[in-house]
Amino acid sequence: MIIDGKVISQSLKDAMKIEVDALAEQYGRRPCLMVIIVGDNPASRSYVRGKIKATEYCGFDGHLVELPEDVSEATLLAEIDKLNNDPLVDGILVQLPLPKHISEDKVIAAISAEKDVDGFHPENVARLWLNQHCILPCTPKGIIELLDQAGVEMAGKKAVVIGRSNIVGKPVAKLLLDRNATVTIAHSRTKDLAAVCREADILVAAVGRAKMVTAEYVKPGAAVIDVGINRTEDGKLVGDVDYEAVLPVAGAITPVPGGVGPMTITMLMRNTIECFLNRMNNK
Numbered sequence: 001m002i003i004d005g006k007v008i009s010q011s012l013k014d015a016m017k018i019e020v021d022a023l024a025e026q027y028g029r030r031p032c033l034m035v036i037i038v039g040d041n042p043a044s045r046s047y048v049r050g051k052i053k054a055t056e057y058c059g060f061d062g063h064l065v066e067l068p069e070d071v072s073e074a075t076l077l078a079e080i081d082k083l084n085n086d087p088l089v090d091g092i093l094v095q096l097p098l099p100k101h102i103s104e105d106k107v108i109a110a111i112s113a114e115k116d117v118d119g120f121h122p123e124n125v126a127r128l129w130l131n132q133h134c135i136l137p138c139t140p141k142g143i144i145e146l147l148d149q150a151g152v153e154m155a156g157k158k159a160v161v162i163g164r165s166n167i168v169g170k171p172v173a174k175l176l177l178d179r180n181a182t183v184t185i186a187h188s189r190t191k192d193l194a195a196v197c198r199e200a201d202i203l204v205a206a207v208g209r210a211k212m213v214t215a216e217y218v219k220p221g222a223a224v225i226d227v228g229i230n231r232t233e234d235g236k237l238v239g240d241v242d243y244e245a246v247l248p249v250a251g252a253i254t255p256v257p258g259g260v261g262p263m264t265i266t267m268l269m270r271n272t273i274e275c276f277l278n279r280m281n282n283k
Protein backbone atom coordinates (compact mmCIF):
# COMPACT_ATOMS: atom_id res chain seq x y z
CA MET A 1 0.00 0.00 0.00
CA ILE A 2 1.31 3.44 -0.91
CA ILE A 3 0.57 5.98 1.82
CA ASP A 4 -0.34 9.04 -0.21
CA GLY A 5 0.61 12.05 1.90
CA LYS A 6 -0.69 14.43 -0.74
CA VAL A 7 -4.22 13.01 -0.69
CA ILE A 8 -4.33 12.71 3.12
CA SER A 9 -2.97 16.24 3.45
CA GLN A 10 -5.53 17.65 1.05
CA SER A 11 -8.45 16.15 2.92
CA LEU A 12 -7.09 17.42 6.26
CA LYS A 13 -6.66 20.92 4.79
CA ASP A 14 -10.19 20.84 3.36
CA ALA A 15 -11.53 20.00 6.82
CA MET A 16 -9.44 22.78 8.40
CA LYS A 17 -10.76 25.30 5.88
CA ILE A 18 -14.30 24.58 7.08
CA GLU A 19 -13.16 24.60 10.72
CA VAL A 20 -11.44 27.99 10.27
CA ASP A 21 -14.61 29.56 8.83
CA ALA A 22 -16.51 28.30 11.87
CA LEU A 23 -13.79 29.65 14.21
CA ALA A 24 -14.00 33.05 12.51
CA GLU A 25 -17.75 33.09 13.19
CA GLN A 26 -17.33 31.98 16.79
CA TYR A 27 -14.37 34.14 17.83
CA GLY A 28 -14.67 37.10 15.45
CA ARG A 29 -11.27 36.57 13.88
CA ARG A 30 -9.22 33.96 12.04
CA PRO A 31 -6.08 32.17 13.25
CA CYS A 32 -3.03 34.21 12.23
CA LEU A 33 0.33 32.74 11.20
CA MET A 34 3.36 34.97 10.59
CA VAL A 35 6.27 33.51 8.65
CA ILE A 36 9.70 35.19 8.73
CA ILE A 37 12.29 34.49 6.06
CA VAL A 38 15.83 35.85 6.09
CA GLY A 39 17.74 36.09 2.82
CA ASP A 40 17.25 34.42 -0.55
CA ASN A 41 18.11 30.73 -0.06
CA PRO A 42 16.13 29.08 -2.92
CA ALA A 43 15.18 25.96 -0.90
CA SER A 44 13.93 28.13 2.00
CA ARG A 45 12.01 30.34 -0.44
CA SER A 46 10.32 27.29 -1.91
CA TYR A 47 9.39 25.87 1.54
CA VAL A 48 8.01 29.25 2.60
CA ARG A 49 5.94 29.56 -0.58
CA GLY A 50 4.32 26.21 0.26
CA LYS A 51 3.58 27.35 3.81
CA ILE A 52 2.04 30.66 2.70
CA LYS A 53 -0.04 28.88 0.06
CA ALA A 54 -1.41 26.48 2.69
CA THR A 55 -2.08 29.40 5.05
CA GLU A 56 -4.16 31.11 2.37
CA TYR A 57 -5.92 27.86 1.42
CA CYS A 58 -7.00 27.21 4.99
CA GLY A 59 -8.30 30.77 5.33
CA PHE A 60 -5.88 32.01 7.99
CA ASP A 61 -4.74 35.59 8.44
CA GLY A 62 -1.07 36.40 8.37
CA HIS A 63 1.69 36.98 5.90
CA LEU A 64 5.36 36.71 5.08
CA VAL A 65 7.95 39.00 6.70
CA GLU A 66 11.00 39.21 4.45
CA LEU A 67 14.31 40.33 5.91
CA PRO A 68 17.59 40.77 4.01
CA GLU A 69 20.45 38.24 4.32
CA ASP A 70 22.56 40.77 6.24
CA VAL A 71 19.87 41.68 8.79
CA SER A 72 21.34 41.84 12.29
CA GLU A 73 20.42 39.31 14.94
CA ALA A 74 19.13 42.18 17.10
CA THR A 75 16.74 43.34 14.35
CA LEU A 76 15.40 39.82 13.85
CA LEU A 77 14.92 39.37 17.61
CA ALA A 78 13.12 42.72 17.79
CA GLU A 79 10.79 41.62 14.96
CA ILE A 80 10.01 38.40 16.84
CA ASP A 81 9.39 40.38 20.02
CA LYS A 82 6.93 42.61 18.18
CA LEU A 83 5.00 39.54 16.95
CA ASN A 84 5.16 37.92 20.42
CA ASN A 85 3.41 40.97 21.82
CA ASP A 86 0.83 41.30 19.06
CA PRO A 87 -2.43 39.88 20.47
CA LEU A 88 -3.71 39.14 16.95
CA VAL A 89 -0.79 36.85 16.06
CA ASP A 90 -1.21 33.17 17.02
CA GLY A 91 1.75 31.50 15.34
CA ILE A 92 5.30 32.62 14.52
CA LEU A 93 7.64 30.64 12.31
CA VAL A 94 11.19 31.60 11.38
CA GLN A 95 12.35 29.61 8.37
CA LEU A 96 15.59 27.73 9.06
CA PRO A 97 18.48 27.63 8.31
CA LEU A 98 19.49 31.18 9.20
CA PRO A 99 22.64 32.99 8.00
CA LYS A 100 25.73 32.07 10.06
CA HIS A 101 25.89 35.42 11.92
CA ILE A 102 22.53 34.70 13.58
CA SER A 103 22.19 32.17 16.41
CA GLU A 104 19.37 29.74 15.60
CA ASP A 105 19.20 28.67 19.23
CA LYS A 106 18.62 32.28 20.33
CA VAL A 107 15.98 32.82 17.67
CA ILE A 108 14.09 29.61 18.51
CA ALA A 109 14.13 30.49 22.21
CA ALA A 110 12.98 34.06 21.48
CA ILE A 111 9.68 32.94 19.95
CA SER A 112 7.00 32.85 22.62
CA ALA A 113 6.42 29.15 23.48
CA GLU A 114 2.66 29.59 23.08
CA LYS A 115 3.16 30.85 19.47
CA ASP A 116 5.86 28.32 18.55
CA VAL A 117 4.01 26.55 15.72
CA ASP A 118 7.15 24.60 14.76
CA GLY A 119 7.35 23.05 18.24
CA PHE A 120 11.10 23.77 18.45
CA HIS A 121 11.11 26.00 21.56
CA PRO A 122 12.97 24.34 24.46
CA GLU A 123 9.85 24.63 26.61
CA ASN A 124 7.77 22.67 24.06
CA VAL A 125 10.56 20.09 23.63
CA ALA A 126 10.79 19.61 27.40
CA ARG A 127 7.02 19.33 27.71
CA LEU A 128 6.95 16.67 24.97
CA TRP A 129 9.41 14.51 26.92
CA LEU A 130 7.55 15.13 30.19
CA ASN A 131 4.21 14.09 28.65
CA GLN A 132 2.79 17.56 29.27
CA HIS A 133 0.53 19.57 26.98
CA CYS A 134 2.73 21.05 24.24
CA ILE A 135 2.98 22.02 20.60
CA LEU A 136 4.31 18.99 18.72
CA PRO A 137 6.93 19.40 16.00
CA CYS A 138 5.26 19.24 12.57
CA THR A 139 7.17 16.46 10.79
CA PRO A 140 6.95 13.90 13.65
CA LYS A 141 3.29 14.80 14.19
CA GLY A 142 2.65 14.33 10.45
CA ILE A 143 4.30 10.89 10.52
CA ILE A 144 2.02 9.66 13.30
CA GLU A 145 -0.98 11.07 11.44
CA LEU A 146 0.08 9.22 8.26
CA LEU A 147 0.40 5.95 10.17
CA ASP A 148 -3.02 6.50 11.76
CA GLN A 149 -4.65 7.34 8.44
CA ALA A 150 -3.10 4.27 6.82
CA GLY A 151 -4.45 2.12 9.64
CA VAL A 152 -0.98 1.02 10.79
CA GLU A 153 -1.18 -0.30 14.35
CA MET A 154 1.63 1.07 16.55
CA ALA A 155 0.83 -0.41 19.97
CA GLY A 156 2.97 -3.44 20.74
CA LYS A 157 4.89 -3.16 17.45
CA LYS A 158 8.64 -2.82 17.00
CA ALA A 159 9.63 0.53 15.51
CA VAL A 160 13.09 1.54 14.33
CA VAL A 161 13.88 5.20 13.67
CA ILE A 162 17.08 5.85 11.73
CA GLY A 163 18.38 9.29 12.73
CA ARG A 164 18.54 11.07 16.08
CA SER A 165 18.15 14.75 15.23
CA ASN A 166 16.23 17.06 17.55
CA ILE A 167 13.69 17.99 14.89
CA VAL A 168 12.89 14.55 13.43
CA GLY A 169 14.54 11.40 14.81
CA LYS A 170 14.19 11.94 18.55
CA PRO A 171 10.66 13.40 18.58
CA VAL A 172 9.37 10.72 16.15
CA ALA A 173 10.79 8.06 18.47
CA LYS A 174 9.06 9.71 21.45
CA LEU A 175 5.70 9.88 19.68
CA LEU A 176 5.96 6.21 18.65
CA LEU A 177 6.80 5.36 22.25
CA ASP A 178 3.72 7.31 23.37
CA ARG A 179 1.69 5.09 21.05
CA ASN A 180 3.11 2.05 22.85
CA ALA A 181 5.53 0.88 20.18
CA THR A 182 8.85 -0.57 21.32
CA VAL A 183 11.31 1.86 19.81
CA THR A 184 14.94 1.61 18.74
CA ILE A 185 16.79 4.74 17.62
CA ALA A 186 19.52 3.88 15.11
CA HIS A 187 22.19 6.28 13.90
CA SER A 188 25.51 6.59 12.08
CA ARG A 189 27.34 4.53 14.74
CA THR A 190 24.78 1.69 14.80
CA LYS A 191 26.41 -1.65 13.99
CA ASP A 192 24.77 -3.80 11.31
CA LEU A 193 22.05 -1.28 10.61
CA ALA A 194 20.33 -3.53 8.06
CA ALA A 195 19.85 -6.28 10.68
CA VAL A 196 18.51 -3.77 13.23
CA CYS A 197 16.06 -2.37 10.67
CA ARG A 198 14.89 -5.82 9.57
CA GLU A 199 13.42 -6.27 13.07
CA ALA A 200 11.08 -3.33 12.54
CA ASP A 201 7.34 -3.49 11.94
CA ILE A 202 7.55 0.28 11.44
CA LEU A 203 10.72 1.72 9.91
CA VAL A 204 11.26 5.49 9.82
CA ALA A 205 14.25 6.76 7.83
CA ALA A 206 15.34 10.32 8.68
CA VAL A 207 18.94 10.50 7.56
CA GLY A 208 19.39 12.57 4.41
CA ARG A 209 21.18 9.96 2.28
CA ALA A 210 19.62 8.98 -1.03
CA LYS A 211 18.51 5.36 -1.33
CA MET A 212 20.39 4.13 1.74
CA VAL A 213 17.46 1.96 2.85
CA THR A 214 17.47 -0.97 0.44
CA ALA A 215 15.21 -4.04 0.38
CA GLU A 216 17.56 -5.90 2.75
CA TYR A 217 16.72 -3.35 5.50
CA VAL A 218 13.01 -4.11 5.37
CA LYS A 219 11.04 -6.88 7.07
CA PRO A 220 8.36 -8.16 4.69
CA GLY A 221 5.10 -6.35 5.38
CA ALA A 222 6.68 -3.52 7.40
CA ALA A 223 5.43 0.07 7.20
CA VAL A 224 8.23 2.24 5.80
CA ILE A 225 8.16 5.99 6.36
CA ASP A 226 10.66 7.94 4.28
CA VAL A 227 11.45 11.35 5.76
CA GLY A 228 14.60 12.04 3.73
CA ILE A 229 14.80 14.81 1.17
CA ASN A 230 17.73 14.46 -1.20
CA ARG A 231 18.57 15.70 -4.68
CA THR A 232 20.15 13.35 -7.21
CA GLU A 233 22.84 14.69 -9.57
CA ASP A 234 20.20 15.29 -12.23
CA GLY A 235 18.14 17.33 -9.75
CA LYS A 236 15.48 14.71 -8.96
CA LEU A 237 13.96 14.73 -5.47
CA VAL A 238 14.42 11.37 -3.72
CA GLY A 239 14.10 10.07 -0.18
CA ASP A 240 16.34 7.89 1.99
CA VAL A 241 14.57 4.75 0.77
CA ASP A 242 15.27 2.95 -2.49
CA TYR A 243 11.59 3.19 -3.35
CA GLU A 244 11.43 0.80 -6.33
CA ALA A 245 13.39 -1.89 -4.47
CA VAL A 246 11.47 -1.57 -1.18
CA LEU A 247 7.95 -1.20 -2.62
CA PRO A 248 7.47 -4.95 -3.29
CA VAL A 249 8.69 -5.87 0.23
CA ALA A 250 6.95 -3.25 2.38
CA GLY A 251 3.38 -3.55 3.60
CA ALA A 252 2.98 0.22 3.37
CA ILE A 253 5.35 2.94 2.17
CA THR A 254 5.44 6.72 1.79
CA PRO A 255 6.76 8.10 -1.51
CA VAL A 256 9.11 11.07 -1.92
CA PRO A 257 7.86 13.51 -3.00
CA GLY A 258 4.26 13.25 -1.85
CA GLY A 259 4.63 11.48 1.50
CA VAL A 260 5.87 13.12 4.69
CA GLY A 261 6.60 16.51 3.05
CA PRO A 262 3.01 17.65 2.47
CA MET A 263 2.04 16.40 5.95
CA THR A 264 4.65 18.64 7.57
CA ILE A 265 2.99 21.74 6.14
CA THR A 266 -0.48 20.45 6.99
CA MET A 267 0.56 19.89 10.62
CA LEU A 268 1.86 23.45 10.67
CA MET A 269 -1.67 24.56 9.83
CA ARG A 270 -3.05 22.25 12.53
CA ASN A 271 -0.60 23.72 15.08
CA THR A 272 -1.67 27.25 14.13
CA ILE A 273 -5.29 26.38 14.87
CA GLU A 274 -4.25 24.77 18.16
CA CYS A 275 -2.23 27.85 19.17
CA PHE A 276 -5.20 30.05 18.27
CA LEU A 277 -7.59 27.94 20.36
CA ASN A 278 -5.19 27.76 23.32
CA ARG A 279 -4.83 31.52 23.28
CA MET A 280 -8.53 32.29 22.78
CA ASN A 281 -9.59 29.92 25.54
CA ASN A 282 -6.93 31.06 28.01
CA LYS A 283 -8.23 34.59 27.93
Ligand code: NAD
Pocket residue numbers: 139162163164165166167168169186187188189190193206207208209227228229230260261264
Ligand atom coordinates in the same frame (compact mmCIF):
# COMPACT_ATOMS: atom_id res chain seq x y z
P1 NAD B 1 20.26 15.53 10.55
O1 NAD B 1 21.41 15.66 9.59
O2 NAD B 1 20.14 16.48 11.67
O3 NAD B 1 20.26 14.06 11.15
C1 NAD B 1 20.55 12.97 10.38
C2 NAD B 1 20.69 11.75 11.27
O4 NAD B 1 21.02 10.64 10.45
C3 NAD B 1 21.74 11.85 12.35
O5 NAD B 1 21.15 11.61 13.59
C4 NAD B 1 22.76 10.77 12.03
O6 NAD B 1 23.17 10.04 13.17
C5 NAD B 1 21.99 9.84 11.11
N1 NAD B 1 22.88 9.26 10.11
C6 NAD B 1 23.74 9.89 9.29
N2 NAD B 1 24.39 8.99 8.51
C7 NAD B 1 23.92 7.78 8.84
C8 NAD B 1 24.19 6.47 8.42
N3 NAD B 1 25.07 6.22 7.47
N4 NAD B 1 23.52 5.45 8.99
C9 NAD B 1 22.61 5.68 9.97
N5 NAD B 1 22.30 6.90 10.41
C10 NAD B 1 22.95 7.94 9.86
O7 NAD B 1 18.96 15.56 9.62
P2 NAD B 1 17.41 15.83 9.96
O8 NAD B 1 17.20 17.28 10.15
O9 NAD B 1 16.94 14.88 11.00
O10 NAD B 1 16.76 15.41 8.57
C11 NAD B 1 16.88 14.10 8.06
C12 NAD B 1 16.35 14.07 6.65
O11 NAD B 1 14.96 14.40 6.70
C13 NAD B 1 16.97 15.10 5.71
O12 NAD B 1 17.01 14.56 4.41
C14 NAD B 1 16.00 16.26 5.75
O13 NAD B 1 16.04 17.04 4.57
C15 NAD B 1 14.70 15.51 5.86
N6 NAD B 1 13.60 16.27 6.47
C16 NAD B 1 12.40 16.17 5.84
C17 NAD B 1 11.31 16.84 6.35
C18 NAD B 1 10.00 16.72 5.65
O14 NAD B 1 9.10 17.49 5.90
N7 NAD B 1 9.83 15.74 4.76
C19 NAD B 1 11.43 17.60 7.52
C20 NAD B 1 12.66 17.64 8.17
C21 NAD B 1 13.74 16.96 7.63
